[in-house]
Amino acid sequence: MTVKKPIYLDNHATTKPDPRVVEALLPYLKEYFGNPASVGHIYGWEAEAGVKQARQIIAQAINAREEEIIFTSGATEANNLAIKGVAEAYFQKGRHIVTVSTEHNAVLEPCQYLEKLGFEVTYLPVKKNGLLDINLLADSIRTDTILVSVMTANNEIGVIQDIETIGAICKEKGVIFHTDAAQAIGKIPLDVEKMNVDLMSLTAHKVHGIKGVGALYIRSRNPRVKIAPQIHGGGQERGLRSGTLSPPLIVSFGETIKIALKEMPQENERLRRLRDYLWQKLSQLDGIHLNGDFQQRLPGNLNVSIEGVNGPALLLALNSKIAVSSGAACSSGNPKPSHVLKALGHSDQLAKASLRFGLGRFTTEAEIEEAAEVVLETVRILRRQKIAASPQ
Numbered sequence: 001m002t003v004k005k006p007i008y009l010d011n012h013a014t015t016k017p018d019p020r021v022v023e024a025l026l027p028y029l030k031e032y033f034g035n036p037a038s039v040g041h042i043y044g045w046e047a048e049a050g051v052k053q054a055r056q057i058i059a060q061a062i063n064a065r066e067e068e069i070i071f072t073s074g075a076t077e078a079n080n081l082a083i084k085g086v087a088e089a090y091f092q093k094g095r096h097i098v099t100v101s102t103e104h105n106a107v108l109e110p111c112q113y114l115e116k117l118g119f120e121v122t123y124l125p126v127k128k129n130g131l132l133d134i135n136l137l138a139d140s141i142r143t144d145t146i147l148v149s150v151m152t153a154n155n156e157i158g159v160i161q162d163i164e165t166i167g168a169i170c171k172e173k174g175v176i177f178h179t180d181a182a183q184a185i186g187k188i189p190l191d192v193e194k195m196n197v198d199l200m201s202l203t204a205h206k207v208h209g210i211k212g213v214g215a216l217y218i219r220s221r222n223p224r225v226k227i228a229p230q231i232h233g234g235g236q237e238r239g240l241r242s243g244t245l246s247p248p249l250i251v252s253f254g255e256t257i258k259i260a261l262k263e264m265p266q267e268n269e270r271l272r273r274l275r276d277y278l279w280q281k282l283s284q285l286d287g288i289h290l291n292g293d294f295q296q297r298l299p300g301n302l303n304v305s306i307e308g309v310n311g312p313a314l315l316l317a318l319n320s321k322i323a324v325s326s327g328a329a330c331s332s333g334n335p336k337p338s339h340v341l342k343a344l345g346h347s348d349q350l351a352k353a354s355l356r357f358g359l360g361r362f363t364t365e366a367e368i369e370e371a372a373e374v375v376l377e378t379v380r381i382l383r384r385q386k387i388a389a390s391p392q
């Protein structure tokens, strides 16, 4: 007997690769297996041609130039390269970095690492809706600030920061601006010129690509941004990221972004409609809170906190029917409440009693209908059990 797997609503953790992406990759596992750095024969040229085409697609997607794209293993590596790379290249200019308390750990941990090396980091708080107070950000920039890092879209609560305004402030103050756009690429329009972004981290697997490939955009002019490499070796990627490139993964990344951009307008409409419907259903519950701004938000994201239920018990009761994350995203097995929900001012208990719904390309209306019913029913049962179990 095959067991029906739960409805997948965890598309901020990762997404199912689009079959078209898998098709595009296969020739580079089979006949075009060459090393793109082998410049002396056709095996190398074929592989390099695939890489070049993907690089063009990624560059175009964010209004950058091909030579400004450095392929990496994903957004974690891109964030590390950006943050540690700038720190190492500019430490004689200053040792102060500004970031936000709701960033992904792939930004927070490199910052904490740099603190141990003698850098000073300001972790800005956010407003109740998860958005940054722009004046607070502007005031936090000092003469010794070398880097500001603010994510484009949050992986837990889906809020989209005002990157254009933040970028303009950084530009005016002459500070390098990095944004982690792992959740944004292929979901919202990105333009490094319009947004005044100097460094942008990207990944394929949050938008129906494959895990293990991403990129860092590094501005090459107005101004030219210096980065110290963090991986040394054969000198690939202009010496900024050594290691043999993976043409299959890189080609799949290009195809991922090509498809996502082409389908973005209709897909966002569809996701927003499904997400709004889910919220409309769930908001029938008493004591349910929406986390994050409702307007400035990824169309496929819904994050709610539910009073009067135990978080782990809720997830356990749901997980045979729907696959979602609780208030501790990206740290499964780690019972600590999410630092993002804590930053919104929630208690530990309410933060843990949270659900993150991530809708994706393969999410259907029927699935959302069923998921809504399951959550409503489960919360009502858990609340009744709690009342029955409480001492009279």
Ligand SMILES: *Cc1c(COP(=O)(O)O)cnc(C)c1O
Binding pocket: 012, 013, 073, 074, 075, 076, 077, 104, 106, 151, 153, 154, 155, 180, 181, 182, 183, 202, 203, 204, 205, 206, 212, 213, 214
């Ligand atoms: C998933 C994610 C990352 C990590 O990306 P990987 O490609 O898995 O290393 C970093 N930042 C954000 C916001 C993410 O959602």
